[in-house]
Amino acid sequence: MTAMDGSSRARTQTVPANRVGTGATVPTRRRTARSARSARRRWAGWLFALPALAFYGMFNLRPVLASLQYSFYSWDGIGASTWVGLANYRGVFTEPQLLSSLVHAFYLIIFYSVLPVTFGLVAASVMRQIEGKFTGALARTVLFLPQIIPGAAAGVAWIWMYSQDGAVNQILRAIGLGSITRPWLGDFTWSLTAVGFIGTWLSTGFCTLLLMSGIGKIDAALYEAARLDGAGAIAQFRHVTLPGLRNELGVCVTVTIIAALASFDVVYLATQGGPGTQTLVPGVAVYNLAFNDSRIGAASALAIVLAVIVIAVIGPLQRLFRER
Numbered sequence: 001m002t003a004m005d006g007s008s009r010a011r012t013q014t015v016p017a018n019r020v021g022t023g024a025t026v027p028t029r030r031r032t033a034r035s036a037r038s039a040r041r042r043w044a045g046w047l048f049a050l051p052a053l054a055f056y057g058m059f060n061l062r063p064v065l066a067s068l069q070y071s072f073y074s075w076d077g078i079g080a081s082t083w084v085g086l087a088n089y090r091g092v093f094t095e096p097q098l099l100s101s102l103v104h105a106f107y108l109i110i111f112y113s114v115l116p117v118t119f120g121l122v123a124a125s126v127m128r129q130i131e132g133k134f135t136g137a138l139a140r141t142v143l144f145l146p147q148i149i150p151g152a153a154a155g156v157a158w159i160w161m162y163s164q165d166g167a168v169n170q171i172l173r174a175i176g177l178g179s180i181t182r183p184w185l186g187d188f189t190w191s192l193t194a195v196g197f198i199g200t201w202l203s204t205g206f207c208t209l210l211l212m213s214g215i216g217k218i219d220a221a222l223y224e225a226a227r228l229d230g231a232g233a234i235a236q237f238r239h240v241t242l243p244g245l246r247n248e249l250g251v252c253v254t255v256t257i258i259a260a261l262a263s264f265d266v267v268y269l270a271t272q273g274g275p276g277t278q279t280l281v282p283g284v285a286v287y288n289l290a291f292n293d294s295r296i297g298a299a300s301a302l303a304i305v306l307a308v309i310v311i312a313v314i315g316p317l318q319r320l321f322r323e324r
Contacts, residue, residue, distance in 0.1 A: 064307075071300040077290070081297075088301035097277050098302055101285040102309070104192060105261045108281065111196030112203055112260035117252050119200075120207030121245075125237055127208075128215050140212070143205040151202065155269030158198050159185065162270075185271050191278045198266050203259065207252045214248035215241060250321025254314055261310050282306045 071088050075081035092098050127139055146154065161167045162184040169181040184194040218240065226236045242249075264283030267273065273280035273288070282302055289299035 067300040067303055070296050071304050073297045075296045076294040077296045078294075084297065088297045089305065091298055092302050092305050097280060098285055098298075100277060101280045101282045101302075102306075104279065105263070105281050105306075107192060108196050108199060108260040108263060109257055111193075112199040112263070113253060113256035115200045116203035116207045116256055117249065119204045120211050120252065121241075123204075123208045124211040124215055125241060127212060140209065143208045145205065146202050147205050149202075151265035152269050154198060154202060155266045158201075158266075159270055162194055185279075186275055188275055188278050191271060191275060195267055195270055195279050198270065199260065199263065202266070203256050207256065210248050210252055211245055214245045218244040246321055250318065253317055253321065257313060257317070258310060261306065261313070 070081075072083060072085060073081040074084045074087070092102075123139070123143065149157075163169075164181070164183045168184065169178075172178060172181050182190070185191050187194075222240045222244075223236055226240050231239065262283055263281050264287070267279055267281050268284050268287065271279040273284045283306075286299045286303050286306075289295045289302065
């Protein structure tokens with residue numbers, strides 16, 4: 001009896017121990033298997049992205065790093081280079097032409113960003129009222145048409161339109177304003193403004209369609225509730241439309257400001273920075289320094305300064321328009 005009782009007690013103690021061990025091992029094995037599968041999927045994702053990352057590093061990051069390196073040297077692109085430290089960066093802020101190019105870029109923000117976003121808001125709000133009609137589709141087509149035209153082609157077209165006998169001056173003469181006609185792109189006072197309106201023409205359609213898509217996502221019940229509360233068109237625009245377009249406005253402002261600060265093709269084709277340096281912008285200045293003056297270091301320094309300015313301007317705007 002004693003031996004049997006001892007054997008029974010041993011079996012009674014062993015079985016629960018085995019069950020506990022098995023129960024603790026199975027979840028551990030499952031977690032290990034899940035971790036292994038997750039690691040394989042993660043590495044598979046990196047492998048799929050590797051070709052794109054390689055191209056991005058070769059054609060985007062490498063030129064940026066090379067420009068940063070060149071900005072500390074005086075180099076003509078062919079002969080030996082000389083270390084000059086921060087001299088090229090000092091030149092960006094002390095040479096009148098280079099400093100004025102940065103000022104011109106900020107001036108173009110009015111025409112590339114402020115006016116297109118304002119016109120886009122008004123046009124999108126108006127076309128919301130005529131949605132589904134033929135006139136609405138026609139208006140969207142006409143507004144978006146400049147987006148499919150390359151900036152270089154637009155610059156060439158506007159050279160003719162701004163000429164002494166171009167379409168702009170012909171319209172002014174037809175409405176009795178012939179006294180103010182002039183070769184707009186060759187005028188020292190109005191050339192930069194004339195170039196800016198080309199940017200307005202190019203950017204308005206993009207902003208309008210983007211804001212229209214945002215308005216389409218706003219719940220119509222909000223407008224109905226605002227009307228029942230006695231809100232007019234302006235109050236609805238202020239309290240319903242604008243808050244609902246926070247993300248779309250952020251995209252419009254970001255894209256158009258970058259286009260203004262980094263403008264090159266329209267300005268180069270229309271004026272090449274002239275007359276004098278009245279329309280010189282950083283993009284054209286970088287081109288002239290590198291390919292006309294053989295000042296690779298100065299061109300690289302201006303390009304780096306421009307990149308820093310773009311990041312410094314866009315960063316706070318991104319936080320401002322981030323949805324809360």
